[in-house]
Amino acid sequence: MGTFKIEGGIPLQGEVQPQGAKNEALQVLCAVLLTSEKVTISNIPDIIDVNKLITLLGNLGVKIEKLDRNTYTFQADNVDLDYLKSDAFREEGKSLRGSIMIVGPLLARFGQGYIPKPGGDKIGRRRLDTHFDGFINLGATFRYNREEYFYGVEAPNGLKGAYMLLDEASVTGTANILMAAVLAEGTTTIYNAACEPYIQQLCDMLVAMGANISGIGSNLLVINGVQELRGCEHRILPDMIEIGSWIGLAAMTRSEITIKNVSWDSLGIIPTAFGKLGIRMEKRNDDIYIPAHTNGYEIQNYIDGSILTMADAPWPGLTPDLLSIILVVATQARGEVLIHQKMFESRLFFVDKLIDMGAKIILCDPHRAVIIGHDFKSQLKATKMTSPDIRAGISLLIAALSAKGISVIQNIDQIDRGYEDIDIRLKALGAKIERVD
Template identity: 80%
Template sequence: MGTFKIEGGQRLQGEITPQGAKNEALQILCAVLLTPEEVQINNIPDIVDVNKLIALLEDLGVKIQKRGKGSYTFKADDVNLDYLQSDQFKEDGRGLRGSIMLVGPLLARFGKGYIPKPGGDKIGRRRLDTHFEGFINLGAKFRYNKEEYFYGVEADKLKGTYMLLDEASVTGTANIVMAAVLAEGTTTIYNAACEPYLQQLCKMLNRMGAKITGVGSNLLVIEGVDELGGTEHRMLPDMIEIGSWIGLAAMTKSELTIKNVSWDDLGQIPTVFRKLGITLERKGDDIYIPEHKDGYEIQNYIDGSILTIADAPWPGLTPDLLSIILVVATQARGEVLIHQKMFESRLFFVDKLLDMGAKVILCDPHRATVIGHDFKSTLKATTMVSPDIRAGVSLLIAALSAKGTSTIHNIEQIDRGYENIDERLRAIGAKITRV
């Protein structure tokens, strides 16, 4: 189990460039299975979860060539479908939640898709019903082996249909879209997710020859085509990492520039951090955060009541940033209620912040009230274990702002989502060592 040693209380300075978007990469990489032609993908983040998916594709028989840092070509012209029934696949697929998005492309192109019950973060129930109900609506037969926790869908030919999703699931929408592009007839998906990463997937599929309209809205119309061709695609920067660096700059009272952030795809993120009192300046396509010498003050609502920050489907705030926002609020002036609606275990890392001296009231599994210290009392260094990717980075930000030397164990969780994070933080002045 890997460990970070962090000497907190250092002022950071300089520039940091966000990696390619993890959540986009997991969708885009699965889409290479939809064509026998070559697909080139650029700005792929070098992180554990993405590398696991690339290895899975290689085991499936996809020809993969590395062209440079973050740049690969994929050619799925000789896919080994027997691998899907192997014990090795049942083991490998279980270790990565993103592997669920292999099913849609496999079903669309080869008439069958299988997946073991995927793993991922331990942040509460993450059901797969939306995915499989979508495939069933398209005409697939569903089966589930309870003994092996193994899912399967099969169809001679998928047929387009109308469907209203029970939730605006990003991965569910992506999976259904990838299945529908090769279906016969027209598929209409209402209550579709419309995140920038899902928009990126749709734009890429359209360049490959798909016919998807309504991109960016929650009503997608897909006219099925017989085949798709190759293309080249570049990932957006990771908005969760961008939010992490904003929070880090504020908590450490540091002057930072976050480079090439794709401002137009950040949605509510700059607005929410400004509500916490953090100053952000747009400089071209960069975010400049000045040194917050006098701290930052949380805005109340116009009637004076306490601010609530909650997650919501896009264009609402992504749930992946709530852990970071909670940590940043611990040193603000004022109070805020954090409402995490989607996952019932994501706020359970709060006990580590309490050990560090933060004032947080965990109201229930979904809500926490934070009373900010206004830097009058700094967080204290401690030893902690990273429970998931986002909580792990939140604890890392807390440790970088705390007095003394902190230890974070189980940093493999952080490595799943953040590329060479210790090297990149050292480059802007952080004192962090990987043990």
């Protein structure tokens, strides 16, 4: 289990290139199972969670060729369905949350899909009902082994298109049902579908493969099933969560940083959200320039003077993955903010580590925290801490880079699950960070 040693309080400077989007990669990698033809995907992030999924696909019999660090070809022309019933698959599948999205493509193409209860971040309940309710609506039979936590869906006679209103705008649920529906007979209508850029990217990829999808970018998707899909080439977007992480890091460390090639049109409300914290940034072509905030940054109140609340919401609202970063950045702002994490009841439990560092935070309940900013008049203190999940981990790393003294972060595998070479890229900006095995 790795550890980071960080000497904080050092302003950084330079340019950084964001990695490919983790959440998009997990979706489009599963989509290669929908065709027997070759699929080429570029800008794949070299991170633990994505590499685990690539390994799982290989164990399923998908032919994989690595063209360079971030570009692969996949050909699923000889899928080993027996592997789905093996003990090895039960162990491998449950270690990765994104593995749930192999079920839709397998069900659509082969009439069966199985998955152990998937893992991922320990941030609270993450139910799978939306996925399986969608498959049932398409005509699949569902079964669940409670003793082994093993899910299965089968449709030996094929899937039939249906109308469905999702009980929540689940991103992975929408992706899974969408991939099942593209090969179903007839028309499928998905209302209350997630519509974030990564779902739009998945739709564009499926259309390039021959799928018939309308309503892309909206919460109402209409899919006319086709008999088969072909190969394609696809490029993954920059990771909007990582871009938000770099924005927060630049402000918190009072650094001058340019984030290159961010795909501004896909960032939605993210620049506005950081702007509400008083963080200044400039759009330079497709780059984000963040000047050194030597005089700090001030949280905006509402127009009636009341304290700002920042809460997560389905796209185009603020993604919940950024609330942890916004929370830590607020600890050095001028003013106060209420953070309301609606979706996951354990995601704010890392704030005790920030309180140990001297942050002024009131944890109201599992979903809400009030942050009273220091305005850099009181620097955070270095400490020893453990990364509980990907986003809390990067937030603690940002806090450590701002803090006075040498901090130690253990369990950095959690950070590596979502961030490619984060220590190397920080060093290129002038950070003093050391990885210790």
